Amino acid sequence: MEKIGFIGMGNMGRAILSGVLKEFSKEDIIFSAKSPETKHRIYEQTGIEYADSNAECANKSKYLILAVKPQCYEEVLKEIRYMVTPAHIIISLAPGKTIEQLKLNLGKDKRIVRAMPNTPAMIGEGMTGVSAVREELSDIEKKVLLQIFGSCGRVEFIEENLMDAVVCASGSSPAFVYLFIEALADGALRCGMPRKQAYIFAAQAVKGAASMVLESGEHPGVLKDNVCSPAGTTIEGIAVLEEFGMRNAVLKASEAVYKKCTKM
Numbered sequence: 001m002e003k004i005g006f007i008g009m010g011n012m013g014r015a016i017l018s019g020v021l022k023e024f025s026k027e028d029i030i031f032s033a034k035s036p037e038t039k040h041r042i043y044e045q046t047g048i049e050y051a052d053s054n055a056e057c058a059n060k061s062k063y064l065i066l067a068v069k070p071q072c073y074e075e076v077l078k079e080i081r082y083m084v085t086p087a088h089i090i091i092s093l094a095p096g097k098t099i100e101q102l103k104l105n106l107g108k109d110k111r112i113v114r115a116m117p118n119t120p121a122m123i124g125e126g127m128t129g130v131s132a133v134r135e136e137l138s139d140i141e142k143k144v145l146l147q148i149f150g151s152c153g154r155v156e157f158i159e160e161n162l163m164d165a166v167v168c169a170s171g172s173s174p175a176f177v178y179l180f181i182e183a184l185a186d187g188a189l190r191c192g193m194p195r196k197q198a199y200i201f202a203a204q205a206v207k208g209a210a211s212m213v214l215e216s217g218e219h220p221g222v223l224k225d226n227v228c229s230p231a232g233t234t235i236e237g238i239a240v241l242e243e244f245g246m247r248n249a250v251l252k253a254s255e256a257v258y259k260k261c262t263k264m
C-alpha cells in the first residue's frame with residue numbers, strides 16, 4: 001500500500017486521520033504540520049511517523065491530503081511542487097480552489113482530487129463530497145479514495161461544479177446546527193431544564209430527526225407535519241419560526257457561504 005500523507009493536522013486533518021486509522025495501518029500514514037509542537041503531539045497520541053518538511057511528506061506518500069487553510073496553499077504548493085509526480089494523487093480540502101487552478105500551480109500532468117468533508121468525520125459521522133477527473137484515476141485509486149473518506153462517514157463522488165454546494169450543505173452547516181442546538185437548549189433552560197440536560201435533549205432530538213430523514217426516505221415536510229397536531233403545541237412554535245424567517249435565514253446563510261467560496 002502506498003502511503004497516505006497529510007499536510008496539516010488541525011481540525012480537519014485530525015478528523016480524517018481518526019477515521020483513516022480504523023482502515024489503514026499506522027505504517028501506511030505520514031504527516032507534516034507547521035509547528036514542532038503539533039508534530040510531537042500527534043506522534044505521541046498516535047505513533048504515526050511525521051516528516052520534517054512538506055516536501056518529505058509528499059515524497060513519501062502517494063495520496064497527499066492538503067489539510068491546511070486556503071491562505072497557506074500558496075506556501076505549501078511551492079514547497080511540494082517539485083516533489084509531486086503524475087503518480088501522486090493530491091487531495092485538496094480547500095473550498096473554492098478548482099482542480100484547474102491547482103493544476104496551474106502543480107502542473108497539468110498532476111492528478112488533483114477535491115474533497116469536502118466536515119468535522120463530524122471525527123466521530124465517523126462525516127459527509128464528504130469528492131470530485132476528480134475520473135478518467136485520470138484507476139479503479140483501485142477510486143476505491144482507496146472512497147475508503148479514506150468512507151472511514152469517517154458517508155462519501156459520494158460528485159461533479160466539481162457542485163463542490164461549493166457541498167460546502168453549504170454539509171461542510172459549513174454543522175456550525176449552523178450547533179447554533180440551533182444551543183438555541184434549543186437555551187429555550188429549554190428558560191423553561192427550567194438544567195443546561196447539561198438541555199444540551200442532551202436538544203442534540204438527541206436533532207440527531208434523531210436527521211436519522212428520520214435519512215432512514216425513512218420521507219420528505220422533511222411530511223416528517224414535520226407528523227409532529228404537528230391540529231391546534232397543538234408544535235404548530236405554535238413553527239408559526240413563530242416562520243414569522244421570524246428561519247427558512248429565509250438558512251437560505252441566506254447558504255448563499256453567503258456559496259459567495260465566499262467563489263471568492264477564495
Ligand SMILES: NC(=O)c1ccc[n+]([C@@H]2O[C@H](COP(=O)([O-])OP(=O)(O)OC[C@H]3O[C@@H](n4cnc5c(N)ncnc54)[C@H](OP(=O)(O)O)[C@@H]3O)[C@@H](O)[C@H]2O)c1
Nearest residue numbers: 008009010011012033034035038067068069072093094117
Ligand atoms: N474545519 C472544518 O469544518 C472544515 C470543513 C471542510 C473543509 N475544511 C478545510 O480543511 C482545510 C483545513 O482546515 P482546518 O479547519 O483543519 O484548519 P486548522 O484547524 O487551522 O489546521 C491547519 C493545519 O495546517 C497546518 N499548517 C499551517 N501552515 C502549514 C504549512 N505551511 N505547512 C504545513 N502545515 C501547515 C497547521 O499546523 P500547526 O498545527 O503546526 O499550526 C495545522 O495543523 C481547509 O482547507 C479548510 O477549508 C475545513
